[in-house]
Amino acid sequence: MSSVNQAKVNPEHKHKTPTVKLTIDGRVVAAKKGQTVLDCAGENGILIPHLCSHPVLPPFGACRLCLVEIEGMRGYPTSCSTPAEEGMVVRTGTEALKNLQRNILSLIILEHPGACLLCEKRQICDEFRPDAEKAGSATGCHSCGSRDSCEVRRLAENLGIKELPVAPVYLNRPIEKTHPFIDHDPNLCILCGRCVRICKHQHKTSVIDFTDRSSRTRIGRAFDCSLIEAGCTFCGSCVDVCPTGALAERYAKWQPAPDKSVKSTCTFCDWACELEFGIKQDKLICTKSANENIPVCALGKFALAEFLNGSGRLHSCYVRTDGILRETDWQEALAAVKDRLWNYRGDKFAFICDSTGTLEDRFIFRKFTRDVMQSPNYIELEGADQAFKRAAVPAGVKAAFISGGCIEADSLSKLEVLIIQDCYPSEASGRADVVLPVRVLAETEGTIKDRFGRHRPLLKACEPPKAAGSEWMIICRLAKTFGAEGFNYEFVADITKQLNPPPAPPEIQTGQTPGPAQDLKQMRTHFRGHRIDGHVGGLRELNAGPEPAPVSMPAQTKGTFEILDNRRLVPNTHEIVIRAPQVASKAQPGQFVIVMVDEKSERVPYTLCDWNIQTGTITIVVQEKGLSSRKLILCKPGSKLAHVIGPLGVPLEIKKYGTVALAAGCYGIAAIIPVARALKNAGNTVLAVTEARTGYLLYYGDRLRELSDEHVQAAIDGSLSPRGHAVDVIAGRLKSGEKIDCVIAIGCPFMMMLTARETKPYGVKTLAALNPIMLDGTGMCGACRLTVDGKMKFACVDGPFFDAHLIDWDELKDRRRAYSAEEIHSLAATAPAERSHTCARPINR
Amino acid sequence: MTALQQAFETAAQQWRQLEESKTPVFFVGAATCGRAAGAIEVIERLKNEIKKRNLQAQVIEVGCLGPCSMEPILIVHKNGAPRLCYGNVDPERISAILDRYVAGNDPCPQWALGRMTQGRIDGIGDIADHPMFRAQVRHILKRCGLIDPENVHHYLANSGYRGFLKALELGRDGTFDEVRKSGLRGRGGAGFPTWRKWQLCRQTASDIKYLICNADEGDPGAFMNRSLIESDPHSVLEGMLIAAFSIGAGEGYIYCRAEYPLALHRLETAICQMRRLGLLGSNIQGSGFSFELHIKKGAGAFVCGEETALIASIEGRRGMPRPRPPFPAVSGLWEKPTIIQNVETLANLAMILDNGAGWFVRYGSASSKGTKTFALAGKINRTGLIEVPLGISLKDVIYDIGGGVGAGKKLKGVQTGGPSGGCIPADKLDLPVDYESLTASGSMMGSGGMIALDDDTCMVDIAKYFLSFTQAESCGKCPPCRIGTRAMLEILEKIASGRGAADDMDKLGTMAQTVRDASLCGLGQTAPNPVLTTLRYFGAEYEQHIQKRQCPAFVCAALVSYHIDAERCSGCTACVKACPVEAILGERKKPHKIDQSKCIHCGVCLDTCPEAYAAIYRSSGSLTRYEQRKSGESKS
Known part of the structure; x- marks a missing residue:
């Protein structure tokens, strides 16, 4: 070029x-x-x-x-x-x-x-x-x-960047979350062009390129079409080379960063691409092509981790007793297999597998079929093309052992005994007598043969779910259960030595662009008889094709609580006005509500930022963090929420403290509105200090100036003066001898912890408003449990206000992370419509 | 006899006929600038009048003579009389000239700019003595406005293609030597010696080489290239032939912006004529040299004037510069050695070959040889396209050719080099106009924009204006240019709006240096020049904006307030009616008052207030400015 x-x-x-x-x-x-x-x-x-x-x-x-x-x-x-x-x-x-x-x-x-x-x-x-x-x-x-x-x-x-010459700006470009697998946030893009260039380098074409110029320059597609329409094959190389979070893998981005990498071979298909696996604590987080000059297909890049970590994976043995598959251990399961199969030795038995397994696995399958079951019916489905094949059971066969789910539905009814070993449940496993969990893909080791007949090594990169075993090992143990000899293999390499013909020394690199990375039609749709897209959300979207995703959620109309207004205040933060007359009539400063968007939503507490008894409305300010808040933010005015429960929590004691300093960050900036108003009315001198990372994230300045005696906006990056956190301003005042009688901090736990730490030396009474993970909000479930002054408290009924100097912040921090894995999974599994939204409103500067 | 030889003969004959024409000939300057001033209407009227009067006469559309402020321009040939040049002609004047001069004996000296040929006419001097032309040395522009740009015979009759034929005689190396001896430097802005570039290209072994003519003139206010192409296209094309011949290029591209339709049309016409005369194609004039020409229309991105971006654009890619090396002379268009020359550089070549390098070096200064065209504009009495020998002082250009600034105004400085250049203060006007001196002053030669600034010009505003241009034209590839210019603009806007902070000048300076030193291409590297030079020479004015919140030129709207002097105001309500935001209160015959809380500082009241009253005055910080009151008599 x-x-x-x-x-x-x-x-x-x-x-x-x-x-x-x-x-x-x-x-x-x-x-x-x-x-x-x-x-x-x-x-x-x-x-x-x-x-x-x-x-x-x-x-x-x-x-x-x-x-x-x-x-x-x-x-x-x-x-x-x-x-x-x-x-x-x-x-x-x-x-x-x-x-x-x-x-x-x-x-x-x-x-x-x-x-x-x-x-x-x-x-x-x-x-x-x-x-x-x-x-x-x-x-x-x-x-x-x-x-x-x-x-x-x-x-x-x-x-060592210490300061910025002028205030930073948020580019305020729509974040693209509707593409399969890839989130594109142009607001993080530094326009290094690596993505554009790697696409040209690997595909000799450019699905993406620079568009527009000067401050409006961005990476985009021609005519702003979607990645699918632009002909992207989702090799993900652009994501791999992105030096920032502008291009990120939806599934992996919130996972902890890998601390280990292992190179091995992808066995989704016989192109057998060499992959580099990113591993964190034996869990596969992400994959990429091991050769930066050559792309891999969407399966190798995006599907592997999600497929392996899928919540539906078989992780235990099951044996059917009294018509029901019951979880059991290996010993019992293998005994059950022997028990069921014993009488079917000979040609009434068939072993069925496909060719995706390792040579070693298949060697053992064959050997088991021949030597232990004394059957000629070893059936190996050729899986060279992506078309899905299912095996039919030969006439006379009454019992079958199937590795995978690749059997014709008609055959199932002819069988008297069915043993399945697999990674995911299938139609067949639902009718099986025994189901055994197996390791697949990056969890396995051995040798495979690629489509060119070359031998390729398979190295174990990550741990399987719980009990899942290597297929060769399961069969060897089973053979021993049958009392068979010749199955004493300790390592897979012991089997490799016996392969006939012996495999050539494996080559790790192919040096060839795999077909499916150039042409989506060549990509495998099935693995071991399972539709891969059944376990990988991005693939479903990819297969569904380029349908324009709606930019907002369909309005909920079933609920009671109508959303009257929903506007973005600053990036990531929305002000939502809800009709909830009864909540409004009882609300007091510091109280919160629990909101459920629909009947199946998580219950999330939100501090009441304002209310109006006359109009019967309440205002909450919602930060988009995770799926539940996203759902709420996507609700358009006119839609109705399933539940708004409240007011909950103990209101702030409104009395004359003297001088009260309010420290507020993120949603807390809105939450201090009723607090400031009430304290002012009670005759206090109110100093309202708000903080944000940078100036463009601050809001409600005018309202707080009106409601407080003094309002200070601090920016952590120095884009506004004073620079620093809210507590820096308050501590500065305390240090200079200014009298402050009470400090109330509302914001994220880090900010409140920081406030507590900095005010402690001055002995000033400091309150923090906590709203940890909650369920019922009435003191029953204990989800919001925390420790204050060594005593167990429930934030929902004892709080939200606690003496900040006595809170066990470390415990609070850890409890907040309790559902991290589930939160990540739910984000990756959402439909495009739930992910995307565009905020037309320009940001307040 | 070849087609070319034949054409030379025809040309000589045609030209002689024209010079000795018994019937009147009217030459109308109808380049884009002339057309904008009404040349087409003039031509129409002229043709109608000729028809009406049943006159035997010719009307010839010529190019641009240069003096913009005097357009449209008409040159009249009348048998037995010297040719006369008239300025600011309009349809009415046409009829008058036809009546009084062509049909009568009154040469209308009140409208004449001068004589174009020898002879005597009372009251009309030689055009060469006209102040606008006196200090000029017109080599590149010598045919402009005098020949029909679409008639190749006019070009041939005026030493056209002689340079190229000379080049063929001298051979490739001889031609190169001649150019080297001339010391010609690139006229596109940076002033890189042309021969050095050629040498690099000549030394690079390649069976295919390209020549590109950069006609992507994009500086605001610059129109030298357009004018030249519209007025004398063959001079550029002949230069291309010479350059291509010497470097061994077999193919050439003219990259001309699509916003120049007339220039493009004239190039297309000229290329057809060249082909007919055997000046394009294979084995040109039996020399063994073959050359083909293509026109590539640019879409108007300023950055495409940058060599590597221009190449990318021709190749069909996004016009984005790339780092050098490799230099285009080594690996350029389609990765082949490529020489890119500006329009004016190419136009110099024919003269150098025709007259010899020795003739060329007689003009100009020690390091900057030859002449250079400039687009003279701004707060100056005579604007237009001019050509001066390099090394001339700025003062001579501004005062002699340009006639200085308006009455009662003071020259503040001169901006050269367009958005890539800088502002040179009035006290440095002795500066010779050559590459080194301009660069040392912090400005640059650029392609030839020259804008005079008077005391009504705010230097912060000027910096803001030019920076906003380069900011918007940044290709967005490198952060210093993409983000740095935006951040600089933000600071300038802050200063101009009265929110400047004490350290803003330092910040601006540091950022300007970063953008200059770190940007990828010339656009970014020179973008801070307007800021750097104004900071350097007009720092006090910045300080006034920041510390005193005042704009001494009364330009920065946020720093200027409008007031009505109750003693001068007659209560005519003109301003009351004109104010777009109803900020002026007042009844007829009673002094009006401006409600400052409503005023948007648009200045409409100032423009509306009758000169006889001049009751509106402006204040900025501690400064106030009244407009000069003109008495009732002088008004009529």
Whole structure:
């Protein structure tokens, strides 16, 4: 495509390439002719900051961070695009360069929500909040699913970005969540172009490209069509190379970041692509192509982790007793198998499997069929094409052992005994006598043969669910249960040795773009007789085709509580007005309601931010974090909520304290409205301090100025003055000797914990409003249990206000994470309509 | 005899006939600028009048002579008399000139700009003595406004294609030597020596090489290239032939913006004529040199004037620059060695070859040879397209050619180089106009925009204006340009709206340096120049905006308030009626008053208040400004 390709070294000629000598930072180093200064420096341990550069992509020179000084060259050339030349004298770390790099990165952060990078309390925050918050729109590192892999974040830390030249802006572009598998948040995009370039590099075409110009430049598709319409095959390479959270894998992004990677082979089909598995605590989090020059198909990239971690996986043995499949252990299950099959030895028995298993597994199946069951009926379905095949049982067969679910429905009724070993339940397993759970894909090891007849290794990358076993091992144990000899294999390698013909030494790389990565029609639809898309949401959407997804939820009309208004205040935060006359008539400052959007929704507590007895309405401010709040935010005016229960909780004691300082962040900014009003009416002097990561996240400034004696807006990134957290302002006042009689903090637990910590030395009474996970809100279930002053309290009936200095914050923090895995799963499993929304309203600045 | 030789003969004959015509010939300047001023109406009227009077006369559409402020321009050939040039002609004047001069004996000196040929006419001097032309040296523009740009014979009759034939004689290397000796530097802005670029390309082995003519003129206020192409297209095309011949290019592209329909039409016409005359195609004039030309219409993105973006655009890709090396001269269009030259650079080549490098170096300064065209504009008495020898002082251009600023106004500075250039203060007007001096001053030659600024110009506003242009035209690829220009603009807007902070100038300066030093291409690297130069030379004005919240030029709307002087106001209600937000209160015959809470600072009242009263005055911080009151007599 571009002549700049010349700067890249063709790997095949590496050994022939002459070398040149140059000096980098005073060191004489050797570079291959044509190698870039950046690559050469990197090879010699001299790290030059860069964002747009990527090892397999031709130089692009966009991010400008890899600037260096080269004697005899004007200005600051980019090291990613400058070929190393004989005698070149390069300097990389001069103060001038560092300053320039810091300035460039500061500019990038102006349009990349990075306020967290400038937060002085980042370290405490990281400890208190180890996982990113599952926010609808990322407005900082702490609400970004790619926080731990973000290269902007890493560079900012390395270069030491301390302040921004002007206030950052939120680009306010619609977040695309309707594509299969991929969430695209253009507000996080730094336009490094890696995604565009990897697509061109791997597919020789561009499904995505830069569109528009200047401040409006973004990555998009022609005519803003969907990725499916644009012809995307969902190889996901763009996601893999994205240095930020702009392109993220919906399933993986909220999972904890992998801490280990294992290379192995994908066995969804016989292209047998080499994959790199990202593992966290033996769980498969994500996958990608192990060869950055070659894409894999959507199954390899996106389906594997979701398929393996699916909640429907068979994780125990089941034996049918009294007509019902009952969970049992291996010993009993294998005994039951022997029991059922014993009388069917000979040609009344058939063993059925498909060819997706390892050579070792199939060797054992065959051997078991022949030696133990003494049957000629070993049936192996050829699965070379993606068409789904089911086996028919040969005439006379009355008992079958099936690995997988690939049997014709008609055959089932002819069988007297059916044993199934599989990863997911199927129609067949529902009628089986015994069901055994097996390991599949990345959970297995052995050898497979790809479509070109090459032997490929399969290495175990992650742990299976609970009891699931390797198929060869199950059958060997079963054979021993039958009393058979010759099944004493300890390791899979012992079987590999016996294969006939013996496998060639396995090749790990294929070096070939797999068909399904170029053409979706070639992609397998079934695995072991199961529809893969039955367990992978993104595949269902992909197979459903490019139907425009509705941008808002269909209005609920069944409920009682009508939504009268729903508007976005700032990114991620909505103000919702609900008709709830009875709640309004009884509400008092500090109280909350529990809202259920529909009959099946989670029950979520929301602090009452305002109410009006005359109109019978209440106002809540909702932050989009997770599925339940998203559902609520998607409700249009006119739709009706299933339940609004309240007012709940103990109201704040309104009396004359003297001077009350209110510290508020995120939803708390709205929650202090009734508190400020009541305290002011009771004759207090009210100081209302609100905080946000950055100026554009603050709201209700005018209202609070009106309701309080003094209103201060603090921005953590310094985009507003004062810089810092709300408590910094209050602690500053306390330090200077100002008299404050009571501090009330409403916001996220971290902010309230921080407030408690900072006010403690001054001995000022500090209250925090807690609303942890709740169910009934009436003190029955205990979900909202917390410890205050060593005593167990229920936030719903004892709270929400507690003495902040006495709260066990660590316990609170841990309890909040209790359902993290379920929350992540529910987010990934939602339909496009529930994921997407566009907020037409421009943000308040 | 070849078609070309034949055409030379025809041309000489045609031109002689024209010069010795017994019947009147009318030349109307009808380039885009002339048309905008009404040249088409003038031509129509002229033709109607000729028909009505049953006159034997010719009307010839010519290109642009240069003086914009005097358009439309008409040159009249009358047998036995020197040709006369008239300015600001309109249909009424046409009839008058026909009546009084063509049919009668009154040459109408009150409308004449000067004589175009030798001879004597009372009251009308030689056009060369006209102040607008006196200091000019017109080489590139020598045919502009005098020949029919769509008639190749006019070009041939005026030393056309002689340079190219000379080049064929000299051979590829000889041609290169001649260009090297001339010291010609690129006229597109940066001033890179043309021969150096060619050398790089000539040294690169490749069977295919390309030549591109960059006619993507995009600076606001610059129209040198358009004018030249519209007025004398063959001069550019001849230059292309010479360049292509010397570097060994077999194919050429003209990248011209689609907003220049007339220029495109004239190029297309000229290319057809070249083909007919055997000046394009294979084995041109039996020299063995083959060349083909294509026109690529640009969609008007400023960044496509940048070489690598321009190449991407021709290739059908997004017009986004890429880092260099490799330089286009080594790997350019379709990854082949490519030379890209500006329109004016190419137009110089024919002259250099025809007259020799020795002739060329007689003009210009030590390091900047030859002449350069400029689009003179702004707060100046005579605007237009001019050509001066490089090294001339800015003062000579502004005062001699441009006639200085308006009465009662003071020159504040000169902006050169368009959005990539900078503002040079009035006290530095001795600065010679050459590449080095302009760059050292913080500005740059650019493609040739030159805008005079007077004391009604706010320097913060000027910086804001140019920066908003480059900001909007940024391709968005690199963050310094995409985000840096936006952030700089934000600070400028803050200052202009009276919200400036003490450290804003420092921030602006630091950011400008970052954008300059770190941007990928010339657009970004030069985008901060308007800011940097105004900070450097007009820092005090920024400080006034920030510290005193005042705009001394009364331009920044947020810093200017409008008031009515009760003593001057006669209560005519003109402003009351004109105010779009009903902010002016007052009854007839009683002094009016402006409600400051409603006023949106649009200035309509100031424009409406009759000059006899001039009752509206402006204040900005501690400054106030009254408009000059004109007495009732002078009004009529």
